[in-house]
Amino acid sequence: MNQDIKLLSRRDIAARIAADIPDGAYVNLGIGAPTEVANCLPDGVTIILHTENGLLGMGPSPPKGDEDEDLINAGKQFVTALPGAAYFHHADSFAMMRGGHLDYCVLGAYEVSVRGDLANWHTGANDAIPAVGGAMDLAIGAKSVFVMMDLLTKKGASKLVERCTSPLTGVACVKRVYTDHATFDITPEGVAARDLADGLSLAALQEICGVRLTGG
Amino acid sequence: MNKICPSLQAAVADVPDGATVMIGGFGDAGVPFQLIDALIEQGAKDLTVISNNAGTGETGIAALIKNDRVKKIVCSFPRQANASAFDERYLAGRIALDLVPQGNLAERIRAAGAGIGAFYTPTAYGTPLADGKETREIAGRHYVLEYPLAADYAFIKAHKGDPLGNLVYRKTARNFGPVMATAAKCTVAQVTQVVGVGDLDPEAIVTPGIFVKRVIEVAPARC
Numbered sequence: 001m002n003q004d005i006k007l008l009s010r011r012d013i014a015a016r017i018a019a020d021i022p023d024g025a026y027v028n029l030g031i032g033a034p035t036e037v038a039n040c041l042p043d044g045v046t047i048i049l050h051t052e053n054g055l056l057g058m059g060p061s062p063p064k065g066d067e068d069e070d071l072i073n074a075g076k077q078f079v080t081a082l083p084g085a086a087y088f089h090h091a092d093s094f095a096m097m098r099g100g101h102l103d104y105c106v107l108g109a110y111e112v113s114v115r116g117d118l119a120n121w122h123t124g125a126n127d128a129i130p131a132v133g134g135a136m137d138l139a140i141g142a143k144s145v146f147v148m149m150d151l152l153t154k155k156g157a158s159k160l161v162e163r164c165t166s167p168l169t170g171v172a173c174v175k176r177v178y179t180d181h182a183t184f185d186i187t188p189e190g191v192a193a194r195d196l197a198d199g200l201s202l203a204a205l206q207e208i209c210g211v212r213l214t215g216g
Numbered sequence: 217m218n219k220i221c222p223s224l225q226a227a228v229a230d231v232p233d234g235a236t237v238m239i240g241g242f243g244d245a246g247v248p249f250q251l252i253d254a255l256i257e258q259g260a261k262d263l264t265v266i267s268n269n270a271g272t273g274e275t276g277i278a279a280l281i282k283n284d285r286v287k288k289i290v291c292s293f294p295r296q297a298n299a300s301a302f303d304e305r306y307l308a309g310r311i312a313l314d315l316v317p318q319g320n321l322a323e324r325i326r327a328a329g330a331g332i333g334a335f336y337t338p339t340a341y342g343t344p345l346a347d348g349k350e351t352r353e354i355a356g357r358h359y360v361l362e363y364p365l366a367a368d369y370a371f372i373k374a375h376k377g378d379p380l381g382n383l384v385y386r387k388t389a390r391n392f393g394p395v396m397a398t399a400a401k402c403t404v405a406q407v408t409q410v411v412g413v414g415d416l417d418p419e420a421i422v423t424p425g426i427f428v429k430r431v432i433e434v435a436p437a438r439c
Contacts, residue, residue: 052318053242054388069244070389076243087387089394089422090242090268091326094319098339122344129303130315131295132345137319140338171342171358 005199007180013148015040016195017106017178020146025103026050026096028138031075034106034148050102052093052134057085074134094134097141105142107135109149109177111164114211116174116186118147119166132169139170151179151209158210160184160191181205190214218379219425220410221432224254227404231260231369238325238396239267239277240372246389247276248373248406250434255371261285266325266367268318268392270294270302281305288312290365292321317345320362322395328364329398329427337362370400374423377407377433381425382416390422397427404430 008016010033018040021027028050029035038060041047049058051073058073059080067078081087096102111119121135122128139145149159160177177184182196182205193205193213206213221227228251231237237255241247256279263286270289271278273296280286282301294302294313305311316324317339327335336359340346350361372393375386383405385393397403405423410433 051388053245054391068387070246070387072243072245072388081387087385087390089390090318090322090392091395094322098319098323098337117342127307129295129306130313131293132315132317133293134318136317136340136343136345140341141319168343 005197005204007197009180010036011040013178013180016183017146017148018042021047021104023047026056026101028052028097028102028105028142030105030107030135030138032108034108035075037106037148050093050096051079052090052097052138054088054090054093055079055081055085056088056096057082059085094137094141097137100143102142104144104146105138106146106148107138109147109159109174110166111159111161112147112149112174112177112186113161113164114186114191116172117164118145118169118174119164121169122167124166135169139173144175145170145173147174147177149177149179151181156208158208161210181208187214219381219428219431220379221404221430224250224432224434225258227251227430227432228254228258228371231255231258233260234262235260235369236264236266236367238367238370238372238392238400239265240370240391240393240396241276242268242388242391244272244276245387246373246385246391246393248371249276251371251404251406251432252276252280256280256283256285262287264288264290266290266321266365268292268321269296271299272296273298274301278302281311284310286311288314290314290316290321292316292318315345321365322392324362324365325392325395325399327362328366329395332364334361334363336360365399367396367400368402370396370403372396372403372405374405374407376409376411376416377405377428377431378411378413378416378425379431380413381405381423381428381431382421383407383423383425383428384416384420385422394423397423402429403427404432406432406434408436409433
């Protein structure tokens with residue numbers, strides 16, 4: 001890899017995602033890296049965060065000592081509720097997704113395919129304990145599904161692929177993939193790369209990326 | 217009418233071997249720990265448990281599993297970093313797992329409580345969790361047919377309950393409680409505080425008493 005290429009940090013990727021979420025949106029941030037997006041939302045906008053265990057209007061972590069065991073997020077971490085927050089049961093919470101009320105969700109991924117198939121719940125390893133949680137509901141349940149991930153695995157394989165090899169979470173559901181190398185729009189015409197990392201050329205990106213790019 | 221139970225033991229006394237039991241909670245929030253402890257003490261075995269998780273640490277459903285009372289669990293997320301009871305038994309083939317996406321789990325429970333025969337849901341279409349299931353395209357979208365999930369018992373945790381079985385919850389501890397309450401032949405609610413008939417604001421009641429058979433007061437501190 002060229003020494004002059006400056007890949008995006010996790011924080012940088014989160015900031016890009018945050019900048020693309022409009023004022024007034026209802027948003028679910030998946031467990032793990034996507035939670036960083038909450039720390040990058042610009043001042044002066046009202047973004048309502050949904051956590052599928054039953055809260056709209058989720059706020060930041062409480063100060064140490066103020067944790068409430070009845071107030072957690074989908075990652076089972078202690079959170080707070082902002083003024084105007086609402087609690088609800090699970091059937092209502094997933095109706096907000098399935099019913100098309102949630103505007104955005106941001107999820108991690110093992111693989112995303114050219115047609116927007118998402119694999120993020122099971123590595124496919126035989127000895128893994130399967131666990132799915134709300135991943136499949138989220139994948140089909142937001143108007144726009146964004147993925148936040150590194151483009152390459154630790155071994156250097158592209159996670160953007162022609163066809164997913166890991167078990168699918170959802171079919172043709174991902175709209176955009178934000179990575180450390182670039183942002184990729186999944187369109188009917190193909191995968192379009194844009195906002196390439198500083199020093200990274202489209203040709204160099206095409207070389208390491210597992211799918212044919214249609215341009216930037 | 218008085219649904220207040222005299223003791224935890226009385227609240228779970230009639231659970232037979234082989235029963236299907238829904239247990240509320242997401243993570244540790246809303247888990248009726250004391251009802252589960254009473255069930256372990258009562259001794260019912262070969263249970264089918266329907267719950268979001270398979271327990272954390274050494275308590276709750278994890279303890280029920282550790283005591284080998286559960287033959288099958290229907291849940292969305294059995295894996296927990298700090299709990300080994302389920303993992304060991306699952307890998308050894310000693311406990312069956314029916315893995316259900318979380319929203320399908322909630323909706324299947326809701327369907328059972330609402331008398332719905334089955335429903336089409338887009339969740340899991342095209343994934344291994346829809347293998348072998350009937351699918352249908354409706355107005356250009358693909359759906360999977362899912363059936364209701366009912367139970368003999370539902371053990372849930374609420375914040376306040378009255379002698380008529382009316383319940384209110386607290387924060388995200390509400391999670392599965394209201395839907396599970398509707399889907400079991402016998403719903404037992406562990407509440408932090410029992411209040412008098414008329415003390416709960418009718419506008420604020422989340423679970424109307426018709427869905428609840430027994431209410432047991434348990435002091436807030438657990439462990």
